[in-house]
Amino acid sequence: MALMRSELEDNSDSLGKSELQNLAQEFTTTSMTSGVNGSHYSGWHSIKTLINKNLIERSAHRLSSYYLTPEGRELSLKFSSTNQLSDGFVLEANTYDIVLCVDTREQTSGVNRDMRKTALMAVLQQNGVRVEMRTLSAGDFAWIAKQRVDLRSNMATMNMNSRSRKELILDYVVERKRIDDLASSLKDRRWDEQKYRLVNSGVRKPSYIIEYFGSQTKRGDFGGIKYESLDQAIANAEVDGFSIKRCDCYDDTIRYLTLMTRYLESSFKDKTLYSCLREEMINKEVPNDHFMSYTEFDRNANKITNFTVNEMFLKHLLQIKGVSVGKAKVIVDHYPTLQSLLDAFAIANTLKDKQNLLSSLKSGLMERNFGPNLSKKIYKHYSNE
Known part of the structure; x- marks a missing residue:
């Protein structure tokens, strides 16, 4: 977690031992430098386990520095999305x-x-x-x-x-x-x-x-x-x-x-x-x-860059001339995926109903309707008719 924070906040992908100990201390109540309960083992000894599990690598020179492996980075991001880095302060x-x-x-x-x-x-x-x-x-x-x-x-x-x-x-x-x-x-x-x-x-x-x-x-x-x-x-x-x-x-x-x-x-x-x-x-x-x-x-x-299904749909909508970010978000709010929009087109009774399906949706500060022209253009973009 300390190495992940260093990457995110300081654009530094490696840390020396003392730097890493200082930053890692935030994430544990166990001392990173002193032995626990009279023993010779401190929190720092866990670094060996992380290296053995291929989560952290140590550079091979006298002044060693430590950095995350791809596996370690992936695990840190999973932790950070639900745990330490999202803690309130x-x-x-x-x-x-x-x-x-x-x-x-x-x-x-x-x-x-x-x-x-x-x-x-x-x-x-x-x-x-x-x-x-x-x-x-x-x-x-x-x-x-x-x-x-x-x-x-x-x-x-x-x-x-x-x-x-x-x-x-x-x-x-x-x-x-x-x-x-x-x-x-x-x-x-x-x-x-x-x-x-x-x-x-x-x-x-x-x-x-x-x-x-x-x-x-x-x-x-x-x-x-x-x-x-x-x-x-x-x-x-x-x-x-x-x-x-x-x-x-x-x-x-x-x-x-x-x-x-x-x-x-x-x-x-x-x-x-x-x-x-x-x-x-x-x-x-x-x-x-x-x-x-x-x-x-x-x-x-x-x-x-890791788009969900509805984000991919929104991104695709933006390629249609006349569909702004605001309009695309309104469409996705009503039809979260392309398939849900296609299903709505399919159950519309007539061709006119299909073409006007989106005409009453509203967007912008003035809450104006999309109107029939844009609705028809979106329908034509996704239909084979």
Whole structure:
């Protein structure tokens, strides 16, 4: 479990002995360094069993490091989905910092390749933003509430605490979309699937930064896509429940991230926060001061590639022109699988009934009907008639 947490939270796939002992201590009441009940055996001796069972491997050099085997990683993920990493915790007011996480693949413009990974962080830090580079499973930017290190602790304890600090993912996960990238996604029919991935991360306010190349390009065509179509795609995303921020240029994006960080710092000042599960947030079973742990967010976002039957059906619906993320989710709510929709078509009495089966379904902020044209198009897509 300790190695799994290190992979998920720190992007580190191996740990030295002392690091592993410190992190593993969180998961047991048995000392990882001292003998139990006067014996010479501590919790650390169980490492031999894990190695013998091919769950952990040890590197063969003097300063040994330990890492999970594929079998160990699979078992850890099973445990983490039901046990330790989902345990509830509380971040008391004034015991955490607001930190902006930047995806490791996010790049700045106009700098050489060696500088790309650090230039953005440097600019944000100059603006007074606490920032960390991470491999985000969804989005390019995300804000977390991160437990502070106890400065009264000694150095060894501080090092341990810094690795095991509790973290909550806040409401906003942001995908940065340059306007030419949006045009490319529309042209390749990837836009709706990308939106689904972001909304399925579980956060309350999935967001997009739409970035232009200067204010004069807001009415420009890109990649063969007319600006009217680009504006309509952005408006449809807002209807689907996404927060949209239009930025004139890259520097404007930096300003927005800085101001957003300050807004969150002000909003969460003197507030106590609580952890919860993704399902509890999605089902609105918890109040707005409850958030997923970063580990919970990361684990669930990574699962998006392992589609269930109804998720595969939703993904397939998004390939039909005119079916947005919101509309696809409404269809799946009524017909969880493709087979259930085909069965509904089959028992409809007439061809007109089949074609109008979905016309009265409602979606969007205005709860508008799908209408006969879209219903007919979906029926035609799945029928042989």
